[in-house]
Amino acid sequence: MHSRTLTELAADLAARRVSATELAKHFLARIERFAGGLNAFVTVTAEQALAQAAAADKRRAQGRATPLTGIPIVHKDIFCTAGVKTSCGSRMLDDFVAPYDATVVERLASAGTVMLGKTNMDEFAMGSSSETSCYGPVRNPWNRALVPGGSSGGSAAAVSARLATAGTGTDTGGSIRQPAALSGVTGLKPTYGRVSRYGMIAFASSLDHGGVLTQTAADAALLLETIAGFDERDSTSLDEPVPSYSKAVEEPWEKIKIGVPESFFDEGLDADVAAAVRAALAELEKLGAKLKSVKLDYIHLSVPAYYVVAPAEASSNLARYDGVRFGHRASDATRGDLLSFYMRTRGEGFGEEVKRRILTGTYVLSAGYFDAYYLQAQKIRKLIADDFARAFREVDLVAGPTAPSPAFAIGAKTDDPIQMYLNDIYTIGADLAGIPAISLPCGFVRGLPVGLQLMAPALAEAPLLKASHHFQRVTDWHRRVPSEYA
Amino acid sequence: MLTPEDIRRLCRLARVEITAGEIADVSAKLSSIVALVDQLQAVDTKGVTPMAHPLDRAQRLREDRVTETDRHELYQRNAPLVERDLYLVPKVIE
Numbered sequence: 140m141h142s143r144t145l146t147e148l149a150a151d152l153a154a155r156r157v158s159a160t161e162l163a164k165h166f167l168a169r170i171e172r173f174a175g176g177l178n179a180f181v182t183v184t185a186e187q188a189l190a191q192a193a194a195a196d197k198r199r200a201q202g203r204a205t206p207l208t209g210i211p212i213v214h215k216d217i218f219c220t221a222g223v224k225t226s227c228g229s230r231m232l233d234d235f236v237a238p239y240d241a242t243v244v245e246r247l248a249s250a251g252t253v254m255l256g257k258t259n260m261d262e263f264a265m266g267s268s269s270e271t272s273c274y275g276p277v278r279n280p281w282n283r284a285l286v287p288g289g290s291s292g293g294s295a296a297a298v299s300a301r302l303a304t305a306g307t308g309t310d311t312g313g314s315i316r317q318p319a320a321l322s323g324v325t326g327l328k329p330t331y332g333r334v335s336r337y338g339m340i341a342f343a344s345s346l347d348h349g350g351v352l353t354q355t356a357a358d359a360a361l362l363l364e365t366i367a368g369f370d371e372r373d374s375t376s377l378d379e380p381v382p383s384y385s386k387a388v389e390e391p392w393e394k395i396k397i398g399v400p401e402s403f404f405d406e407g408l409d410a411d412v413a414a415a416v417r418a419a420l421a422e423l424e425k426l427g428a429k430l431k432s433v434k435l436d437y438i439h440l441s442v443p444a445y446y447v448v449a450p451a452e453a454s455s456n457l458a459r460y461d462g463v464r465f466g467h468r469a470s471d472a473t474r475g476d477l478l479s480f481y482m483r484t485r486g487e488g489f490g491e492e493v494k495r496r497i498l499t500g501t502y503v504l505s506a507g508y509f510d511a512y513y514l515q516a517q518k519i520r521k522l523i524a525d526d527f528a529r530a531f532r533e534v535d536l537v538a539g540p541t542a543p544s545p546a547f548a549i550g551a552k553t554d555d556p557i558q559m560y561l562n563d564i565y566t567i568g569a570d571l572a573g574i575p576a577i578s579l580p581c582g583f584v585r586g587l588p589v590g591l592q593l594m595a596p597a598l599a600e601a602p603l604l605k606a607s608h609h610f611q612r613v614t615d616w617h618r619r620v621p622s623e624y625a
Numbered sequence: 626m627l628t629p630e631d632i633r634r635l636c637r638l639a640r641v642e643i644t645a646g647e648i649a650d651v652s653a654k655l656s657s658i659v660a661l662v663d664q665l666q667a668v669d670t671k672g673v674t675p676m677a678h679p680l681d682r683a684q685r686l687r688e689d690r691v692t693e694t695d696r697h698e699l700y701q702r703n704a705p706l707v708e709r710d711l712y713l714v715p716k717v718i719e
Binding site: 234235236238330331332345371374375377378437440442443444446447454458461462463464465466467468473475476477478479480481482483485486487489494495497498499500501502503505511512514515516517518519520521522524556557560571572573574597 | 643654659664675680684704706712
């Protein structure tokens, strides 16, 4: 039952082969058995899940069900959930109970999904390994000594180990796609503004994207058409119609052109990962796609541009944690002056990586540096976006690896921020340009999953998901489950 | 290379305390990040308009009407210290 895809479970529920309550109980039992070993959850909401499942069954009996009614999912602990702790993986928010639901949470709940719990993540989504959480590192179901990728590593591990049918995630520099690749699941980051950021705890506002981690692209299509769309509560939400992605994926394959940036296959890429990705490209060619080499002249600057823009915006966004209105407060609040109170509150509440990003942001925004760093980075961001726009005049999609290597050992890169940052070398570009991108399981290297990344022009999620679905019809990498969790 | 004094100044600006023992490590790691982002300085960007929005959209404005209701009781449940509906902070004025 747990290895069924969301699309298959939706059909099972519609045909009354299974009830939402049976599904919720089955997955909650799996979570109880396996979640601890993976450290994938911050909070398990068993009681709420059973209540939502009972309501879903009732709704179906009344003939008011949607395709998602009764589907058990998990939310990354960055999404506010009313009445449920929302920690963002930080000691700063260890006691924080969200007063409202994020739009993503609200829309999925309205459709009748059942929330099993909130998943562990890098603190404030700052990381590529899910090791910076104040609740300890998430472990990779394929090998628990390894990281699952990050920052949405809890959702990735939960879907990979089939502890949930799907999970929500956020992607600022690769935080959906990179853990999807390292954990062997499908991860979709839509166009900037396609999914509301309301109630999604802010990291870097011009780069933050909400999205999903699933078994398949067809599953992602079903979820995206539910969570996408205009939301007046998010000032950058796009007021554009939402097509039926689940219908779009079923349309016949068209002859498409896929651009391959050769610079994505340089010496920074693990040779075995390169071979797996090339094999996936050959598979797409067999389906009728035409491969064409494309040049992205400025893409090599995406990591440095990102590490100006993201920390600058983070240092502003995280200024709200002051120990007064909500969140952690310095233990001895009466000692010293207000400055020292703020400094101790934030010094105690934030972990090492978060402090590093706040300090980096403060540095690049400090007096006299704004033009040289932030403005220059935004110009380079424009050049990178123009690179993609030029490529998309010749090709329908751009394809390459998602991550430079398979999963690595817990602790291997924690002492070298630059090595950690380079995990996102292939994913950051799509965040800077705001274009949709997906990671699909495309093979194994040394027993570990590898991801193929496909990118599309802004708002072209439908063709992106369709190509992904056709790839998954002729491959079965996305159906592989780590043996212990099969 | 950022000096210990640079780090202490940044910590004050960012309102983040780090211990004396952490300064050397923070300085080394922050310096490596600054070296990474300094690669941007070599790029000629004359005439390039900085990106303001990935999809080149203008800021949407909303109608000027009150939509929020008073929910201070709900919001203050997350506050560390509240008395008579007021947030308590350390004494600022002597």
